[in-house]
Amino acid sequence: MNADPTRVVAVARFWLGTPYHDQASLRGVGCDCLGLARGVWREVVGPEPFPIPPYSRDWGETGPREVLAEGARRMMIEVEAAVAGPGALLLFRMKPRAIAKHVGIVTGSGSFIHAYERLGVIEEPLTNAWRRRIAFAFLFPQR
Template identity: 55%
Template sequence: MTRNALVTAARGWIGTPYIHQASVKGAGCDCLGLVRGIWRETIGPEPEAIPPYSRDWSEPQGDEALFRAALRHMRRKPLDDEAPGDVLLFRMRAGSVAKHLGLQAGVGMRASFIHAYSGHGVIESALSLPWRRRIAARFALPTETN
């Protein structure tokens, strides 16, 4: 699986409505569901079952559940080692748990990422400075040469 194939797969989800806990292209997904769907399309079966989760999951306990799951299944990369196809994990507020995901599409002057965003569905957004400041970690999916 090439990095470009990951981006192509992610772009195939653009326009999918935002639906919490869903992971069905064209029907609905959230940010985790988008990454799960890309995983299924490009790698195969998901590596573990996802338990039900609330919209504020992990926040009351300060639990980095999504971060730990990412470490179990992907290779962590330095934040400045950006490449198309990287999975980005974001903290939406300083000091909060990391709980938003996206897949980097463009790099350099045209840096962008694809994510499922509440109220917008799956979109490609510029990886602007405000978004970059929120990146908690960067990962490579196991389809790439690590």
């Protein structure tokens, strides 16, 4: 069973304005996109089930494995990206043929929250340019 999407969105919005900081996950202090997702997880689901190893910031990284998606599959509920609604975690492929390396949380039919370098945690429209980059979608499980 998945977590209440209204709660997921409300918790994610508490992170708005958090400065960008690579590989961090502290609301109001600093986080990157994965750190935002990790923080929402802790507040909605509970303790993180396993430690997150260091990761590369290279959005153009290629390889045979979708490491981020594989990790999400271990603890979240995968759904079709086309039907992902509020509260869903989206994984984005930022460059063609690259692995998915960016995440955001859907907040409405046309918006999402993510942590972006130089901007921090922001909510913005889920434009067609962003929609074309969606590679995977997941729901947070219940506590």
